[in-house]
Amino acid sequence: MVSTKLPRQVDQSRIKLLAFGFTHSVHDHCLFYKISAGRFLALVVYVDDVLLSGSHEEDIAALKLYLDQFFTIKDLGFAKYFLGIELARGSHGLYLNQRKYVLDILTDVGMLDCKPASTPLPTGLKLVAKGGVPLPSPDRYKRLICCLFYLNMTRPDITYNVHHLSRFINAPTSLHWDVALHALRYLKGSPSTGLFYPSSGSFSLEAFSDADWGACQDTMRSLTGYCFFFGGCLVAWKTKKQNSIATSTAEVKYIAAGSCCAQVLWMRQQLRDYEVEEKEIPIMCDNTSAIAITQNPMLHSRTKHIDVRYHFIRDHVEKKDITLEYISTDKQLADIFTKPLCESRFEELKHELGLIELS
16 A cells, blocks of 8 residues: 655546546545456545555556656655554554544643543433533534544544534534543543454455434434444444434334445445445344334335335345344444443444554
């Protein structure tokens, strides 16, 4: 994996890459890839920063020479730091973290010497919009939440926390600020936590889908949480408030599974760019009633009020694009994205997600 810099000539860069034999991904417009005779080469562009990766080093070297003819690129060598993410390589795999970014946030807020906390949120805490005294200047709160959003790129353990706090970004109060500072105390205790990707693994995609019924105390809307593993490694995750009020746990889990299914199908299309074909991708759900809705059309009378866009999951179950499988709640990894957990459960799920702390 090599990092380079290109001048900001987007159209010309695209034309030259296509001329070199690259294909521009229709599923991710930042991605260009080339597959030929079992050799793989990929290029990811962000403004003028470029990350190169491939199965053969000589292909990467040839690409750099080709690009340098037209743009005079700056070769930064093996990627160690890209867009604020630190990359540590070893024989066993790749480790991603944002330690420096965490320390910069703590320094900016004046919390570098604070006492660490064991979890991002106190167990069971659910904030409301009117709690506390309105902050006289909300800009500092907004700045902090935006920083935490970017940190979420390598820290799925704070995803629920960031989503919860971002709901109040337009009118934050003293209570919201105090809880945000609690999140910083958690980061102080684990600044080097990051994701580890082993150098060997299988080409299998699986998803975990969960929901928390009536999670928002102000609107009574539920919360969807899901995560995706490729070859046993966490590659994507999300926490999102649902658009409508659900009338039962089964309904909220069904809606969450529908949202997860849409993301699974997009990821399957992305994998096809790499000539990896996935069929019957499992989505793990801890609610048997939600699974039954996808398999039994006779339950339509109970679910006809649900937005039609969520029912497409039934078609993909029938086509065997996905399988909705039951998993017990204690093994539901997406649980960490839907609610604040006790320390023991939180640490257990962090480990299952592949988060590690390096000193």
